[in-house]
Amino acid sequence: MLKTAFKSLKLLKNIKILTNENSDDLIQEKAKRTIAQLFLSEKGILQKIGQNFDLDIDFDHELNENDFLKLAIGRNDIEAILKDNFPQFYDEIELTDDIFLGSIAQVVKARYKNREIALKIKFPNIDQKIKEQLQLLNLGSFLGNLINKKFEMEMRTLVQDIGAKLSLELDFKREAQTIKEFKKLSVSRTVKTPSIVEELSNENIIAMEWINGESIEQFENLTNKQLSKAIGAIFENYLLNLFQDGLIQGDNHPSNYLLGDEIFLIDFGHTIRPKPEFRKALYLLIRSVIRKENINYLEAYSYLGFDRGKLKNIEPYLKMITLTLFEPFTHYGAYSLKNWDVNKKIDFILGDLKWWFRSSGSSETFQFLRSLYGILNVIEQSDTKLCYMEHFFNSTNSFTPWLESLKLSPPNSNSEDHKLSETIVIQVLEDKKVKARVSLPINCLYELESYISESTLKEIEKNKINLNEVIKEAFSNSLKPGQLFYFKDDKNKEYDISLK
Template sequence: MWQLIQRSYRFIRTLWAVKALRQADNDAVKQQAQHALSELLAGSRGLPMKVGQVLAGMGDESEYAALTQSVEPWSLKKMLPVLEKAWGKPVSTILENIEESQAAASLGQVHRAKLNAHETVAIKIQYPDIAKAMQAEMRLYGLIPAGGPVKTWGFDLQAYKQTLNQNIHQELDYLNEMKQQMLFSGSVHVQGLHVPSTYPLLCRKNILVQSWAEGVRLSDVATWGLPQRLFVARTLMQSLFQSLFQAGLVHGDPHPGNMLFRYDEKEPQTTLLDFGCMLQIDEMPRLALLNMIAVARGERDINLLTLFSAMGFDEHKLQAIEAKLPTLIQLLCRPFIEERAFDIEHWDLSASVELLLGDDKWWFRSSAPANLFLVMRVFQGLLSQLILLKVKLPWFPLLQQALKTSTWEQAKAWTPDDIEIAKQPEVQGSATHLCICIKPHGKNEINITLTAISALDLENLMPELIALEMRDAGVHLSDIRKKLLNDGLEPQILMDMEMPSYHCHIELTI
């Protein structure tokens, strides 16, 4: 119990530190806050450290990089009983020797051991009681109130929490990790990529045994010669492309601590470690994503709403920015469009999207499926890695080579007719737009313009807190829907009301 209280206290302190960091108004304060947060996160295992790893991103040079490198491991003496309990026999009956851990992570730590004279293995042992601690922290996490854009634009926060929860549970099950590692190893074949082999008979829910891998970190690779850096970059890029578009099984946590690199007389070798957080991407979104690139390259002509819908986006929300989608996919797919070595360092995607969508970017993001942010994080990671390697490569030929001909053929044969889009009831009317203006008291107003038909979906569109205040004031959005279904979508003011925290004006216009 005391341990849980301690962990909860530390978790809350972490949240405060994150808040301080967000509010830092100059670089010096920001750096100080980052350092403090980094220390706080590094001092605890489990969820706070996981948060730290997310903050560390995929680069090797962030303020939080220490979190992926230098957490103090527990002593072997403390971990041996865990191993013996899992195996049900003395360690000495299986291992010739086992060393103190040099690498601790958020959920467990790795020990180098010898099975016999020829086989050296890495044994990942889960920290005792970490599963319980994580569950408690996840419950605590569930209490965190939503704020900012999450509140305003109606993100499906529950889905995000659920996705995070699922991933944490997956990571806690080392038998699942072993299966994913074997599956990945069997389905992703890229030149220079190495996945350690596992020892299924020695793996348990809290123990993972795999072949020992030697190597240096990505920041060391950055000092290698250009040919070697290019080779490593190609391996990283093609591993992601093949695992995402073909295997549908993506390493969801490719931070620097989960990669090792070797270069001897042969070609450079990239070893991927830690397959605990794998993203499974279904065939439909995979093919849709591949087709989005084809559309952006002008090789196919597919309705973008259906394309995004196939990727799991909420197509009704996207209708509001439908006219901007062709430009948006040009921005998003730019590395795959340019027929030259792509210069990531000068690719300011956020600024371009901001320029195109303005506040509507939140509308776009809130329409995205919850698991997409994990895929985006993986891509963000790849970009950081390529920047660190200081290399430029053309993306599309690498994508072409990474996938089998059959995958390309499957993508070309895919049509949006395969998708079933939930249709809104047909309602006549001369209104073309739905204008929503929400003004939180004392803050700037937020204006959203959608297609008129979106008025039938006001219940889902309206941020939860505003809908709650409306209900308290006796206004039911379902009544508005009924009225519109009866009377049609004619230009009219649907609502103009003062609530305790907001002023809300909703109007159908031409």
């Protein structure tokens, strides 16, 4: 127990190093190696922390083949586990040397009754070990408060999230039942689900049919046409699971999808069941950014599990936060997620107020957001452009009345109903005549400074105009059309920057 406590606190210390932008590169590399070694010593459980905290660690690079062999359950132990759990079928199971490691279990390829299967086997004593770790991480997140309040807020949410997630992932009987549900749903869908081998599945082992195919992660092995079709199908299937079925994969990443004759989803350890009101409110939020309509954002976000009291502190920004979170859905054509940069934009809009937003969400809220951004990350890694608006309406058109049955209260009376600006117009006038005029897309507002000439920036500074404050005020006013600022220089030249 003391060893585990020491390792948990050591983990927190090194996570703080990796999440600190001011950390030296050499110190960050050392922190990565330390976390990788902790991952090794704890049978892969601590990898969950890295996954949830978006730590940029390539475990394949940090750990060699011998390290991974130490993590794996040995062949003799696997045979003993199978014989103990399934004595009547043991003689019909033929193991192969193909082994794949996860954070709480490992997958072994085998043959059973003349067909290939995948055996997902829990690491021994993993339930108790995770229980101890979560207790210590809760203590560690409290101790983190002595050093860094903001870090402690993130860690508390993270530990709650991991606790909820792992309690589900450790329940293999629940996972087997979930696979059956996905299997039933996938019959008429493009993305399929493997079949369960009932007689070889219990609380410690799940057996499924083995799927031969290329991982979507192996992008270089697919043609552009194959990749684009597969990614589009995966995303639309996710939206159908979300809005229609209320059952989604919670841990989306490329290795969870295999592409052969058909597309298969193969990992069901972490799934989420958004409530009907959650799905309806989410639909209304996405629809609001597409139609550029004003809704009661505070009420809509409360249905998503956000704390209404905390969000009240940033209510003027909620319209812009919504537009930023769901920006991919606002484009009529194919959109590249490389243009999105959602975290940077949210941080820019809110500044230090971002902690009201980050701390206001429930564990359920952030599990969903990780699921959504997980599937979007799959798309971004593939460098595939999609028309998100088209996929959104394709997946919801058949039951729109049900999604629209949630009636939100009218928007706050203090919230002005206006159309969002679509362009930034920069004009230079001499003798009241326009000498230069530049129109930029509204998304350029985040980096407006980079689009303005050096000479003009000097004039802005000379006139004591704080560009960042002007931009933040524009966001707080929900990009209402109007003048951002205006001034004259010493030569009577006029500068007008407005939103249209």
